[in-house]
Amino acid sequence: MRHAFLWLIFLPLTAAAETAYITDNLRLGLHLAADTSDRAFRTLESGQELEIVSRDRNYASVRLPDGVEGYVKVAYLVFDKPAKLIVAETQSTVDRLQSELAETKAAFAEPSATIETLRRELEVSVSTAEASAAEVAKLSSELVDCRGRQDAYKYSLPYMWVGGAMLLCLLGGFVFGIWWIDQRIRRRHGGVRVY
Helix, strand or coil: CHHHHHHHHHHHHHCCCEEEEECCCCEEEEECCCCCCCCCCEEEECCCEEEEEEECCCEEEEECCCCCEEEEEHHHEECCCCHHHHHHHHHHHHHHHHHHHHHHHHHHHHHHHHHHHHHHHHHHHHHHHHHHHHHHHHHHHHHHHHHHHHHHCCCCCCHHHHHHHHHHHHHHHHHHHHHHHHHHHHHHCCCCCCC
């Protein structure tokens, strides 16, 4: 029974150490006296991390990360990170991510410019190809029309052309005939025209 009683007394001392923080917007004195009746030998800021070595209803024995031990009032301890620390950590993360984003943007700036140039060239090529396709369609239509007319007039002669060519040949033949006769007469009569 005696051992059980001793065990109950020392149970709080053997409990696992918990991590706690000083609440937001507070300066808390760290004391040497267990009831914090003495003058604080150190001032703790909001968000200060500390380890609870032992505690009772009103006071806690704590150890700071640098190994300094003392007593604080339990009412000012919280077990969730205070908003001040969460905001600082979040801001640090945001700053880091913004830095990474700036580096990533800088790394992709040149490829992005190349992509933009290629995109513009592609748009020009597409519009040129569309214009060429429209021209090909127009020329194909004209070719079909021309082939249709060629098939329609396959065995016919263009009378205007044939008539013009015949008239030209007739006039040319007539002029050539007069010249040839004139040359023959002159040769026969010693270069004199007899007519």
